Amino acid sequence: MAVIGIESSAHTLGVGIADKGKVLANEKMMYDVGTTGIIPAKAAEQHIENIGSVIGAALSKAGMDKSGITGIGYTKGPGLGPCLRVGQLAAKTLSMELKVPIVPVNHAIGHIEVARHVSGAKDPIVLYVSGGNSQILGIINEPFRHYHVFGETFDIGVGNMLDSFARAAKLNPAWGSSVAKLAEGGKYIQMPYTVKGMDFTFTGLLTNAVKMLEANDPRDVAYSMQETAFAMLCEAIERAMLLTKKREVLLSGGVAQSKRLKEMLEIMTATHNGAVYAAPNEFNADNGAMIAIVAEKMLDTGMQKKPEDCDINQKYRADAAEIRW
Amino acid sequence: MEKISEGAEAEIYDAKVLGRSAILKYRIEKGYRTRPLDYRIRSERTKSEAKIMARASARGAMVPKVLLIDGYGIYIEKLDGAMLNAMMDRFEKQKEKMRKILEEAGKQLGMLHNADIVHGDYTPANILVTPEGVVYVIDFGLAEITNSVEEKALDLLLMKRSISKTLYPIFEDSYRKSHGDSKSVLLKLGDIERRGRYQTRTLITG
Numbered sequence: 001m002a003v004i005g006i007e008s009s010a011h012t013l014g015v016g017i018a019d020k021g022k023v024l025a026n027e028k029m030m031y032d033v034g035t036t037g038i039i040p041a042k043a044a045e046q047h048i049e050n051i052g053s054v055i056g057a058a059l060s061k062a063g064m065d066k067s068g069i070t071g072i073g074y075t076k077g078p079g080l081g082p083c084l085r086v087g088q089l090a091a092k093t094l095s096m097e098l099k100v101p102i103v104p105v106n107h108a109i110g111h112i113e114v115a116r117h118v119s120g121a122k123d124p125i126v127l128y129v130s131g132g133n134s135q136i137l138g139i140i141n142e143p144f145r146h147y148h149v150f151g152e153t154f155d156i157g158v159g160n161m162l163d164s165f166a167r168a169a170k171l172n173p174a175w176g177s178s179v180a181k182l183a184e185g186g187k188y189i190q191m192p193y194t195v196k197g198m199d200f201t202f203t204g205l206l207t208n209a210v211k212m213l214e215a216n217d218p219r220d221v222a223y224s225m226q227e228t229a230f231a232m233l234c235e236a237i238e239r240a241m242l243l244t245k246k247r248e249v250l251l252s253g254g255v256a257q258s259k260r261l262k263e264m265l266e267i268m269t270a271t272h273n274g275a276v277y278a279a280p281n282e283f284n285a286d287n288g289a290m291i292a293i294v295a296e297k298m299l300d301t302g303m304q305k306k307p308e309d310c311d312i313n314q315k316y317r318a319d320a321a322e323i324r325w
Numbered sequence: 326m327e328k329i330s331e332g333a334e335a336e337i338y339d340a341k342v343l344g345r346s347a348i349l350k351y352r353i354e355k356g357y358r359t360r361p362l363d364y365r366i367r368s369e370r371t372k373s374e375a376k377i378m379a380r381a382s383a384r385g386a387m388v389p390k391v392l393l394i395d396g397y398g399i400y401i402e403k404l405d406g407a408m409l410n411a412m413m414d415r416f417e418k419q420k421e422k423m424r425k426i427l428e429e430a431g432k433q434l435g436m437l438h439n440a441d442i443v444h445g446d447y448t449p450a451n452i453l454v455t456p457e458g459v460v461y462v463i464d465f466g467l468a469e470i471t472n473s474v475e476e477k478a479l480d481l482l483l484m485k486r487s488i489s490k491t492l493y494p495i496f497e498d499s500y501r502k503s504h505g506d507s508k509s510v511l512l513k514l515g516d517i518e519r520r521g522r523y524q525t526r527t528l529i530t531g
């Protein structure tokens with residue numbers, strides 16, 4: 001009994017294997033985004049080249065061969081079309097070859113559910129913060145059991161904001177940790193702060209921060225942008241907590257790796273007798289194990305799909321995915 | 326001072342200003358924000374809330390009087406009455422009374438929108454009804470001055486999602502009569518409801 005999960009929605013090609021909720025393998029290979037950012041066709045090409053060996057690595061890590069696979073999951077979306085296609089085709093091929101059931105998985109649900117699974121949170125309000133997306137969600141049962149979106153970004157994800165700023169400030173590209181490092185010891189400068197109820201926007205803040213780089217100490221700009229963005233997220237999720245009366249805050253997605261964001265959430269939840277839950281970083285960065293974990297839950301609850309219905313959807317929303325478990 | 330209520334941003338206390346009974350709405354410190362950002366947000370919002378309430382009053386909307394602004398606190402005239410959300414559960418049977426209240430709530434929103442005030446949280450939890458049946462609008466904590474038709478439509482949408490299907494048309498009819506550009510706002514409301522984002526996203530209110 002082992003379910004294999006393939007994640008290929010962006011620059012990471014990940015393959016994970018799960019058995020009864022236990023992660024047996026979580027292997028990956030990353031496309032180097034360089035200073036240009038991701039070029040979807042190039043990334044897809046590389047994924048095609050590597051997928052055989054990453055699957056092989058995962059199987060040997062789990063100490064099994066292909067014949068031990070009893071189910072398959074792949075990322076249906078959201079993500080980049082050419083990249084998603086690689087995982088989809090590999091998954092369908094494996095399913096036909098091994099005659100095992102297959103199921104499409106939502107990428108955001110992958111991050112959220114693996115975090116809920118490993119952190120032990122029961123019924124959390126979720127802050128999902130990745131490159132392309134930033135949302136506040138919680139499970140509701142109507143009209144079907146799913147993650148309802150209480151609030152979200154009106155424009156870009158907070159991860160993309162950090163990445164774009166890092167490029168403008170000529171830092172190591174691709175990751176918010178370089179912004180966090182630059183922010184150390186910075187001083188606060190006033191920046192646009194926009195929260196509307198439980199929704200927020202980041203482009204105004206980004207544009208302003210990039211412009212401020214011209215005449216200010218980059219450390220102050222990085223500090224102020226990061227503090228402002230994270231404070232906006234904290235305010236929105238605090239409102240969602242009080243509205244839903246949920247006391248667990250689950251932090252997931254790439255930006256969940258930020259120590260400062262986690263610290264701010266801890267201060268906020270403590271004032272409401274709540275607590276912050278998160279998964280280890282290997283599950284916050286894109287990975288295959290999260291797809292395997294969710295695929296197993298989906299297969300266990302009868303959600304398998306016919307191979308001909310296994311499509312991709314670049315804009316697949318988290319709130320369109322049914323949560324049966 | 327006795328605390329009457331506690332929201333995400335502010336605490337409400339029983340207070341007195343020059344012998345008049347009042348409530349103090351005090352914006353609390355948020356430890357997660359860097360200090361200068363915390364001070365800035367609290368003072369800007371306190372001033373903005375008071376300013377918008379004064380504007381609403383001046384344009385004839387039923388809003389309690391602002392008595393004093395002090396740092397992060399606003400002292401507001403204390404009204405005697407009950408919040409509409411609490412009344413709705415208790416007075417389900419009193420149809421005529423509810424009809425009058427919802428007519429008035431629709432009319433009040435129309436007047437606010439005439440003054441380009443978008444409330445931002447227009448739900449029964451922010452509508453106060455006195456024992457005489459006078460309807461007041463409270464809590465301008467998320468309000469904004471804007472002529473955006475979309476923002477106005479979102480005020481209506483929030484109310485639509487917060488009250489029953491039988492009560493909402495009463496509210497909307499009365500809004501239509503009181504707001505000068507209700508046609509555009511109601512068209513926009515239709516657009517928003519058809520648009521994906523708000524279709525999958527049911528608004529939940531509290």
Ligand SMILES: Nc1ncnc2c1ncn2[C@@H]1O[C@H](COP(=O)(O)OP(=O)(O)O)[C@@H](O)[C@H]1O
Pocket residue numbers: 329330331332333334335336337348350389401402403404405408450451463464465466
């Ligand atoms: N002018 C007032 N008179 C009497 N009670 C009030 C008044 N304003 C607010 N309240 C009470 O305080 C509660 C919260 O006030 P509100 O302004 O809505 O703050 P919040 O932002 O916390 O929702 C209201 O639901 C009501 O019970």
Ligand SMILES: [Mg+2]
Pocket residue numbers: 332450451464
């Ligand atoms: Mg209120």
